[in-house]
Amino acid sequence: MNFKQKYVFLFPGLFVLIGILIFPIIFVIRLSLSGWNSYNGLNFIGLENYIRLFTDDPRFWESFFRLSFLSVTTVVLQYVIGFALAHMVWKDIKFQRFFRVLFLIPMMTTPVIMTVIWRTFFHESLGPVNDILSNFGMSPKWLTDPVLAKFTVIIVEVWQWTPFMFLLLLAGLLSLPKEPFLAAAIDGASPVRKFLYVTFPLMAPISIGAIIIRLIEASKIMDTVYVLTSGGPGTSTETSSFYIFIKGLREFQMGYAASMSFTYLIIMIVSLTVIAKVLTKLMLKD
C-alpha cells in the first residue's frame, strides 16, 4: 500500500472526527468571543465574555461548587451501594438472575419520565411520600426547602444511576481470578478480611474507571434538575449545566453561554485528570 492509499482510508474517520468533535469546539470558542444574543449577531468582542465570567458572575461559580457537591456525593453513594449490590449477587444466592435484572431496571428507564414520577412522589401536597409520612406527623419539604431539595436531587440521581455502577462492578467481580480467594480461604481469612485485602484491591482498577465515568456523567446533571426543581427553590439546586442552559437557551445569550461552556470544559478536563491521578495513587499504591 503506497502513501496516498493510506490517506484515502484515513479520510472518512478524519472527516467524522473534524465534523463531530473539532468543528463544534472551534465554533464554541468563536461563539464565546462574540456577543451573539437576541439583539446582536456574531460580532467579535474579544475576551469580554470571559472577563464578565471571571469578575462579575458569582452565580456561575456558585452553581459550579453546588455541582461539585452533588456529583461527588451521588457518585460516592452510587459506588458504595453499587458495590454492595454487585457483591451480593456475585455470590451464589437464590434468585440471582432475577436480582441482577431487577437492579438494572432504573438505568433502563428514561431519566426525564422517571424524574416526573419522582416529582409526583415528592409532591408536597399531592404526593404519596408525604401522604404516608403525615401519619407520623412529618411533612418534609422535599422540593421547596433549599437544603432538602439538594438531597431530593441526590436520591433521584442515585436511584437512576446506581445500576450503571452495579453493572460495571459486577462485570469486574466476575472477571476476578479465583486463586487469590482460594489462597485466602486456605489461610482462614474472615469474609471481612477477604473483602478488604483481596476483593477491594483487585477491584481497584475497575473501580477507578467506574468512578471516573460516573463523575463525568454526574457533572452534566441537567434533566433531573430541570424536571424536579427547575434549579429552585431560588438557585439552591442550580448546577453549571442548568445555568448555562438558562443563559444560552432561555435568555438567548449564546456568546456568553459559549464562554461558560468552554470554561467549564477546561475545568472539567483539569479536575477529572487530577481526580483520576489521586484515585490511582490512593487505590493502586501497592
Add this chain to the structure above:
Amino acid sequence: MKIIKTFVTGLVSAMLILSPVAYADKWGDQFPHIKATGDIPGDCSYEEMSKKNYKGKTLKINTHAVPVIGQPTALHAEQFAKLTGAKVDVTHTPAGDLYAKAMVPFKAGQAPYDIVFGFSNFINDWRQYLAPVPKKYMNSTEMKDVTKSHVGVSSWDGTMYQYPVDGDRHYLKYRKDVIDNPEYQKKYKADTGKELKVPTTWKEYGEMAKYFNGWDWDGDGEKEYGSAEVMKKDDLMFAAFFSRSVAYAKNPRTPGGFFFDLETMKPNINNPGFVEALGDWVEATKYVPPGGINFGLGDEIGSFGGGQTLFSFSWDDAFIAAMQDDSPIKNKVGTAPLPGADKVWNRVSGKWENQYNQAPYIVWGWAVGVAKKSKEQEMAFDYLCFFSNGANHQADLAIGNFGVNPFKNSDFDPQLYIKTMGWDADIANSYTKTLKDMEKSKNRVFPLRVRGVFEFTSAVATGTSKALAGQLSPQEALDEVAKEWEAIVNRVGKKNVQEDYAVGVKMEDNKL
C-alpha cells in the same frame, strides 16, 4: 295569489333565519368541540375553511406544552387538517423554551416552523422574523371583533405581526361561598375584629388567606389553603410578582415609567414599592398549599380550579377551570380587580403617599406569528384565522386549561357565559365587569416589550425566587435584580431599550 306570495316569502325568510342553525348542526355534529354553538358564520368559519384545499401540503407549528394553549393548538390543527386536507405537524415546547426554540432558527436564517407560539412581549425580538398579517385577514369578520387594545398589543408601529388568539390580564379570584358566607363573616369578625369581604388591599388578602389556611373550611374532608400563586422560578413567576407590585409602585401621579425611569433608564425595580410587594410575597409562602412555592401556572390552575385555595390571582384559566361543568366549585367563585394598597411609592419625591392605590396589570398573553421565511404563509394565516374563529373561540373560552381568554368585544357580553356555559348571572356580570373595568382604567401597567426582554424577566425570576426561598432578603434580592438590569441595559444599549420602552410608557401614561 296573495296566499302563495305570503307562503313563499315566509318560507324564504324562515330559510334565511334558520340557515346559520342548519350550518351549526352540520359542523357541530362533525366537530363536538363546537357543539354548543355550531359553526358561527365568518371569513374563517368551518364552512369557509372546508372550501380550501391544502392536500399534499404540510404546516409546521411550534406551540406550548399541553394543556395550556398546546391543547387548543393541537385540537384546531386536527380540525383544520380534516377540513382542508393539509398535514399539520404540531411540536410542543415548555414555556421557558418557546423563545429560544424560535430564535435559534430565526437567527440562523431558517424556518423549521411556519407558525411559532410565544408570549406577546417577545414582539420586539421576533417581529423582524415574522410576516406581517396580510390585509385580507386584517379585514376579516373575526379580526373586526378584536378589541382595540389587543390589536395594539399585537402590533408594532402600526403593523400587526402577531395574530390575536388570546387576551390576558391578571385579576383576583376568590371563593364566593366563603367570602359571602354570613357564618364565616361572623366568625372572622369575632376572631380578628375585621370584616370578611373581597380584599381590596394585599394586606387584607394576606390576612384572610392566613386565616383560611390549613383547615377544612368547605367540609369536603380535606384541608384547604389560603392562596395558589405562580411561584416556580422561570415559570411566568415574574408576571405574578409584577401583579403584586403594581399596587405599591404604579403611581398615577408619577408618569414616565413603571419598570424604569424613562429619562435616565435607571431601574425602579428595587425601590421601596417593589420591595414592599416582595415582602408581601415572601409572607405568602406561609399560606400557599404545601409545595406551593414550586407551583407553575398548571399547578395554580389545578389548585384553585380544584377547590384547594381561597384565593388566586393571575390569568383567567384558574377561574374558568373552577367554572367548568365538571368542577366541584362551579358557581362558587367570584372575580374582582387585583387588590390595591393603602400606600403607594412616589419615585419622584422619594416618599410613600398614604392613599389608596390600585392598578390593573395587563399581562397580554399568548401570541403567535407566521415566520417570514415560511413557504406556507397563506395556509398558516388561514390556520390562525380558523383557530380564533367565532365557534372555536367561544368553545375554547369555556375550557379553563386551554389558556384562551377574552380579547374580542363580543367576549364582554355576560350572556355568552350565562347561556352557553351555564354561569350564574351575578358571576358572569362581575366577571365581564372586572375585565371591562381593566380596559377602562387609566392607571394600567403593561409588560416590558423591549429588546432582550427575556433577560430582564429571567433576572426578576431569579431574584424573587431567591427571596421566596429565603436565600436573600427582599431588598437584597431586588438590588441584585436592579444591578443585573443595569448590566443588561448597557449590553443592549441604553438608547435601544429607551426607544422600545417609550412605546409602553406612552400606553401606561394614556398618551397612545
